[in-house]
Amino acid sequence: MAGSSQKDRKKVDVSIQHECPLNLLPREIWSMIATMVASNLIEDLFNMQMTCKVFLGAASSDAVYKHATMSYKPLVHFLVYLDRPERRFLDRCVEVGNVDAILRQGFMEYFRFGRCDKGMELFARASTEGSVEACYLCATLLLCDHEDEEEVQTGVQMMEVIRISGQLESCSKFFRDIFNDFMVFFKMFASE
Known part of the structure; x- marks a missing residue:
């Protein structure tokens, strides 16, 4: 039993260590950044969307497409x-x-x-x-x-x-x- 609690603790530690620092900022801020990116060059918006899940979510919002x-x-x-x-x-x-x-x-x-x-x-x-x-x-x-x-x-x-x-x-x-x-x-x- 002692071994199983150590495995559970390791799982928790791993997930905390791998928390994405991009999630520390609210999505609204990333959407504003994505809007500025889309206003400069559409290709840069596409590149931003391919970078990570956080950017994909922010750069795919209606607000970005409305104001680009x-x-x-x-x-x-x-x-x-x-x-x-x-x-x-x-x-x-x-x-x-x-x-x-x-x-x-x-x-x-x-x-x-x-x-x-x-x-x-x-x-x-x-x-x-x-x-x-x-x-x-x-x-x-x-x-x-x-x-x-x-x-x-x-x-x-x-x-x-x-x-x-x-x-x-x-x-x-x-x-x-x-x-x-x-x-x-x-x-x-x-x-x-």
């Missing part, structure tokens, strides 16, 4: 690689209401797949959530539809709101950059 920014990643990157981890990352971000992701998904629906109604719905959703770029794109597309006078008028009103906010030039630059990325993309495929 994707502006450093060219939009065309998401349009081309539908089967890559970035695409699944974008889908998850849209699910939890990430405004950057909703804008990118709307762009893909409208321009890549030709589902204009779905694209406009996503642009309107992102615009409602505070994306000035989505509002600008929505207004521009409404202004291009010369057949529906009511939509053109809505587009004019939206563009006026953006102009008054002082963000018209930054929105124009955002979309010039996107279309420059598209030109590079098309030249790349044309040369193959």
Whole structure:
């Protein structure tokens, strides 16, 4: 009997010695760190998730996907690689209401797949959530539809709101950059 109590004591000592020091910080702190990582580079978030169970749990939380920014990643990157981890990352971000992701998904629906109604719905959703770029794109597309006078008028009103906010030039630059990325993309495929 004396031998069995020593075995039990050893088991307890081993589990205490191997307690993960990462568990000393609350999960919320690790989630905040993971959000910052995701905002810098998606690949770093994937690497963080593969490191350990603590990081996997923290980096997989909805808060991380809701607040991650994707502006450093060219939009065309998401349009081309539908089967890559970035695409699944974008889908998850849209699910939890990430405004950057909703804008990118709307762009893909409208321009890549030709589902204009779905694209406009996503642009309107992102615009409602505070994306000035989505509002600008929505207004521009409404202004291009010369057949529906009511939509053109809505587009004019939206563009006026953006102009008054002082963000018209930054929105124009955002979309010039996107279309420059598209030109590079098309030249790349044309040369193959």
